[in-house]
Amino acid sequence: MRQIFVANLLEWFEENKRDLPWRKNSAPYRVWVSELMLQQTRADQVIPYYKRFMKAFPSLRALALSPRQEVLKVWEGLGYYARARNMHETAQFLVKEKKGRFPRTYEGLKELPGIGPYTAAAIGSLAFNLDEAVVDGNVARVLSRLFAYSQDVGSTVGRKQIQEWANELLPKGRAAAFNESVMELGALICLPQSPKCDQCPLKSVCRAYAKRASTRYPVKKKKKPVPHKVAGVAVVVRRDGKLLIDQRNEEDMLGGLWEFPGGKQETGESIKKCIKREIKEELGVDIKVGKHLTTVYHVYSHFTLELHVHWAKIIKGRPRAIECKNYRWVDFVHLREYPFSRADIYIIEEISRQKSKV
Numbered sequence: 196m197r198q199i200f201v202a203n204l205l206e207w208f209e210e211n212k213r214d215l216p217w218r219k220n221s222a223p224y225r226v227w228v229s230e231l232m233l234q235q236t237r238a239d240q241v242i243p244y245y246k247r248f249m250k251a252f253p254s255l256r257a258l259a260l261s262p263r264q265e266v267l268k269v270w271e272g273l274g275y276y277a278r279a280r281n282m283h284e285t286a287q288f289l290v291k292e293k294k295g296r297f298p299r300t301y302e303g304l305k306e307l308p309g310i311g312p313y314t315a316a317a318i319g320s321l322a323f324n325l326d327e328a329v330v331d332g333n334v335a336r337v338l339s340r341l342f343a344y345s346q347d348v349g350s351t352v353g354r355k356q357i358q359e360w361a362n363e364l365l366p367k368g369r370a371a372a373f374n375e376s377v378m379e380l381g382a383l384i385c386l387p388q389s390p391k392c393d394q395c396p397l398k399s400v401c402r403a404y405a406k407r408a409s410t411r412y413p414v415k416k417k418k419k420p421v422p423h424k425v426a427g428v429a430v431v432v433r434r435d436g437k438l439l440i441d442q443r444n445e446e447d448m449l450g451g452l453w454e455f456p457g458g459k460q461e462t463g464e465s466i467k468k469c470i471k472r473e474i475k476e477e478l479g480v481d482i483k484v485g486k487h488l489t490t491v492y493h494v495y496s497h498f499t500l501e502l503h504v505h506w507a508k509i510i511k512g513r514p515r516a517i518e519c520k521n522y523r524w525v526d527f528v529h530l531r532e533y534p535f536s537r538a539d540i541y542i543i544e545e546i547s548r549q550k551s552k553v
Contacts, residue, residue, distance in 0.1 A: 207396035208376035222323040223297040224255045230317040242436035259286035262408040267534035281309025320370035328361035335379025338411035343402035348413040422498040428457030429507040441519040453533040466503045480512035489545040493538040
């Protein structure tokens with residue numbers, strides 16, 4: 196099976212691989228950036244972010260010397276902002292401590308901030324051609340079908356087994372081509388739903404295909420219901436028309452990003468009372484909550500969020516950064532100079548729509 200698997204797969208890859216920007220240059224820095232962006236995000240979605248990032252930070256040194264806020268702004272919209280913060284920290288470490296060079300060993304790569312086994316294997320194999328097998332969701336799906344693996348691929352035992360198969364199939368000295376080809380097969384042919392089995396170069400050795408049961412794999416434990424959170428948010432307007440935004444603490448989710456202040460609704464609490472309480476706790480001011488502006492629904496990886504947004508104005512006190520890192524009064528036209536989460540961008544877009552009607 197191994198010889199057929201490798202030969203058919205690599206031949207298919209050479210004929211069918213996509214023309215992706217990070218494949219034009221396998222320098223460690225470019226591989227690293229692309230791999231962090233590609234985790235849990237489709238390649239077609241990553242392309243514009245990757246190009247924008249490389250234009251802003253064409254080298255490791257350029258990234259290391261840039262302000263954190265600029266890095267977050269360029270990353271804005273891609274999500275998983277901890278990756279951007281870790282990337283910036285790692286770039287600074289490499290420039291300061293390693294003369295701007297990535298370690299050339301798997302263990303050395305794993306020691307860097309924000310780089311785990313998967314990313315270390317990806318950088319090691321794609322940039323340095325180390326014999327390290329990469330296992331992401333695409334690879335797990337391909338191998339679970341190839342072997343008709345009946346156990347949960349997300350379990351400790353399942354992850355270990357998939358990794359062992361990937362290691363065994365890896366042709367020595369061809370790790371870069373092998374890893375990319377398996378991931379590409381999962382992205383283009385061995386799809387989660389409606390896999391294109393008739394076009395698959397591995398169908399002659401695939402046990403799931405032989406059983407006509409490809410969609411039964413991979414086996415995954417049923418996920419628990421995703422929590423739903425409701426929050427109140429204030430768009431606080433000053434007499435001169437400037438809007439109040441604050442910056443999330445670095446250690447918080449979405450750390451370092453800016454937002455319209457607010458927070459989670461407590462049991463039995465109305466949205467308006469929630470907004471008043473949160474702004475008092477966050478910024479130390481009393482506000483009058485006005486008309487409803489919009490409601491934003493957003494899906495994160497581990498919960499869904501419902502934001503009820505209201506206009507507001509301060510009736511007592513001056514803002515202080517109590518439960519936030521910083522705050523600013525900003526003209527609407529300058530808001531987009533700050534890095535925001537996608538949910539807050541929706542709010543900005545709604546403000547723009549309402550302003551255009553006035």
